Amino acid sequence: MSRPIEHNTPLYNKSISDEELNQFALPMxxxxxxxSLKSAYYELPLxxxxxxxSLQAFRDLGFKTFPEFYDERYDSVGHEGExxxxxxxxxxxxxxMPVEEVHAxxxxxxxxxxxxxxxxxxxxxxxxxxxxxxxxxSDTLGSIQEFCNSTYK
Numbered sequence: 001m002s003r004p005i006e007h008n009t010p011l012y013n014k015s016i017s018d019e020e021l022n023q024f025a026l027p028m029x030x031x032x033x034x035x036s037l038k039s040a041y042y043e044l045p046l047x048x049x050x051x052x053x054s055l056q057a058f059r060d061l062g063f064k065t066f067p068e069f070y071d072e073r074y075d076s077v078g079h080e081g082e083x084x085x086x087x088x089x090x091x092x093x094x095x096x097m098p099v100e101e102v103h104a105x106x107x108x109x110x111x112x113x114x115x116x117x118x119x120x121x122x123x124x125x126x127x128x129x130x131x132x133x134x135x136x137x138s139d140t141l142g143s144i145q146e147f148c149n150s151t152y153k
Contacts, residue, residue: 049087071093
């Protein structure tokens with residue numbers, strides 16, 4: 001049975017129809033985008049809306065993830081529609097949490113340690129990137145800042 005998207009309600013009340021979910025297709029898995037890396041630099045917890053295995057690929061690079069915020073089992077779901085449904089449920093759960101609870105969770109010692117680790121790992125990866133010098137990367141910190149401030153259209 002299909003559930004329509006309601007356009008005149010708050011975001012957390014909207015739902016994706018079963019028909020839309022069944023037509024949603026992603027051809028790859030385990031892909032890390034620049035947006036995921038930017039979350040590390042800006043010290044933000046990561047919820048990957050993309051290919052199955054992307055969160056695991058992020059972990060495989062040495063980054064920490066945030067089961068405190070999200071049920072990360074969505075990352076192993078291969079069916080695109082079900083994966084999107086679980087991502088949506090994660091976002092709805094987070095939106096319904098009191099802002100004070102989200103704030104306390106974000107500023108907890110455990111989450112802050114992970115965020116700092118991810119930023120340091122990201123900066124270290126950039127500093128030791130063997131290809132950076134090919135693109136005029138002598139100013140490593142400037143290159144990091146330029147990357148993080150860039151927008152992709």
